[in-house]
Amino acid sequence: MNHYTLWHALIGGILIGLASLLATVLSGKIPGISGVFSFALWQSAALFRPMRPLVVMAIAGLLVGFGTRLGGGCTSGHGVCGVGMGAKDSIAATLIFIVTAMMIVFIYNRVVL
Amino acid sequence: MKAGKMILFFVAGGLFGTGLAISGMTDPARVIGFLDLFGAWDPALLFVMAGAVGVYGLGMLMLRRVKNRDLKLPSPTPSPIDRQLIVGSAIFGVGWGLGGFCPGPALANLGALRVEALLFVPAMAIGMFLAQRFFGAD
Incomplete structure (x- = not known):
């Protein structure tokens, strides 16, 4: 997409309109992104029971991000490929x-x- | 990047994710089950690793025999086992044991909008940024 023209804007808009139309027909409701996202969030929260307290998950995430970059890889880079x-x-x-x-x-x- | 190559990367990502999901490795309970060696140990992750390492290892052996100028493969010489590798891997291990998420499954669970992943992934991004900013990790 190096040469952006107003045609891109129009084509993008047409795709957004088609997608919205399809989602309306499929769900029988008005499908705004805010509503769809929050619905999916609550559905997911009902489906998955957290393994660990959320504070622990945040600390774990920080350590995983820091450690994998410092150590040069994770379970896929070192574990599988290496x-x-x-x-x-x-x-x-x-x-x-x-x-x-x-x-x-x-x-x-x-x-x- | 050429569009064809992008599509193939997308296919690779799709295969990787399907593999994670089928093998049960997107479920942190399964991963923690493997790590719980002295509890109700679940050997599943060992089988996943055996399958993945076996296919990758054999595939790379075959690819190294291919004589094609366009084929670029990573260097077979390993990096030195230095302090960064040891300390970094140990820190990763602590986080992995605490959360049951390594980066791939964490991103897969972000797609599923799993609450833990919504916290874990931004924290992971901050950790990666800090390692790169202050320790010059690639």
């Missing part, structure tokens, strides 16, 4: 994060729960 190629650094990284995670689960299940 180990698959037989790379020593990835094998070391994978052993370290699996053993650490097992220790944390051991402690969490016995101390916190």
Whole structure:
């Protein structure tokens, strides 16, 4: 999309209109994004029971983001691709994060729960 | 990037996500079940890894034999096992054990609008930013 013209605006608008029309026919309701999103949110909240308190999940997310970038990979980069190629650094990284995670689960299940 | 290549990346992403979902690895309960070695241990993740590592390893061995100038593969020489790799992997392990989410399943659950993922993924993005900003991680 290097050359934006008003045709792009019109075509985009037509697609949005078609999508809205389709969703209206499918649901029998007026489907605004705000309504659809919040409906999906509550449906999802009813479907999935949280494994851990939300504060724990936020801390876990921070550690996973920081650790994977510092360590140069996660379960897919080190675990699948690196180990698959037989790379020593990835094998070391994978052993370290699996053993650490097992220790944390051991402690969490016995101390916190 | 060329449109054809983008579509193929999309296919790869779709395969990856389907694999995660079928193998049950989008469910943090299953992942924590594997990590709970001294509890009700669930070996499923080991089988997932065996399947993925086996196919990737064999596939790469075959691809390395292909003589084609257009085929670019990652270098087979591993990076050194330095302090960043060790400390980073240990920190990742702590987060993985706490939440039962690694980055892929977390993003998959974000798509499902799972409440934990709605918190986990932005926190993960902040963690990634901090590692890159202050420790020069790629």
